[in-house]
Amino acid sequence: MRHLAFPLLFLAGCTRTADEPIDYDSLRAEACTSACAVIDTCDPDRFAGMDPEDCFERCSTLLPRLQEENQCGSREIIHLECLGKLTCDEFEQNEIGSDLSEPSSLDFDAPCVTELHWAVECDHKEPFNLDEPAPTAP
Numbered sequence: 001m002r003h004l005a006f007p008l009l010f011l012a013g014c015t016r017t018a019d020e021p022i023d024y025d026s027l028r029a030e031a032c033t034s035a036c037a038v039i040d041t042c043d044p045d046r047f048a049g050m051d052p053e054d055c056f057e058r059c060s061t062l063l064p065r066l067q068e069e070n071q072c073g074s075r076e077i078i079h080l081e082c083l084g085k086l087t088c089d090e091f092e093q094n095e096i097g098s099d100l101s102e103p104s105s106l107d108f109d110a111p112c113v114t115e116l117h118w119a120v121e122c123d124h125k126e127p128f129n130l131d132e133p134a135p136t137a138p
Helices: 025-042 053-060 071-083 087-098 113-120
Strands: none
Touching: 025 053, 025 071, 025 087, 071 113
């Protein structure tokens, strides 16, 4: 079963002080752009016939956690950033290992599956933090 996995964004050389405002919209756009570059390359017909068909539009509008300005939002961005770094072979491994319809079958050895699980297991009361260290696989 295919699923919409956008499970990612590492801003190389980018640091922020605690007093600087967070540009959530830019972070979301960069994360979706990164993930969609991989998805569109590795699975170009993934969203054919769906509404919307455009990966970036789907990512930007159909991922509720991505819109949150708390731990859930930052973890979704981390997941999307992870996806954006994958090769097509790794993306295929991710697809096989990340079927959320059957959580007990998640393959935590597959790329970005730990980040996906971590994004789903977020706490809405915790702050947005792109520097939160990713856990090891459960």
